[in-house]
Amino acid sequence: MGRNKYSQSEILEIAKLLKLKERANRLKQKAIRHELRVDYEFNISDFNEPGKNFGLDELYAAIERRAIVILDDATIADMKAKRERDKQRDAAANAPQDETVDWQKAMKEWEDYYNK
Secondary structure, eight states: OOOOEEEHHHHHHHHHHHHHHHHSOHHHHHHHHHHHHHHHOOOGGGTSOTTSOOOHHHHHHHHHTTSSEEEOHHHHHHHHHHHHHHHHHHHHHHSOOOOOOOHHHHHHHHHHHHTO
16 A cells, blocks of 8 residues: 655646556556556555546546545655655664674584583
């Protein structure tokens, strides 16, 4: 699931990409959908009816029914910054711990312990 809050400038860019998608061949449509997901965290499936085309009319209908909310640029920038901080925190928490073991030292300690 992507975002549902966008700035006006993001909505204009998304609308432009959706307009391009309507005229593009299948391969180009796939690239545009990828750009929407990656650059804008905009998943068409979050807002459309399954099996139906999603274009400009559907975008504006989603805005009208408040499935997509338009906020000011500063609020969106703060949201993005918080998401980035959360991603970094989660990545650090899930990062493997560096537990390199000096096996020669461990073997020596083991031998010293049992050979006393």
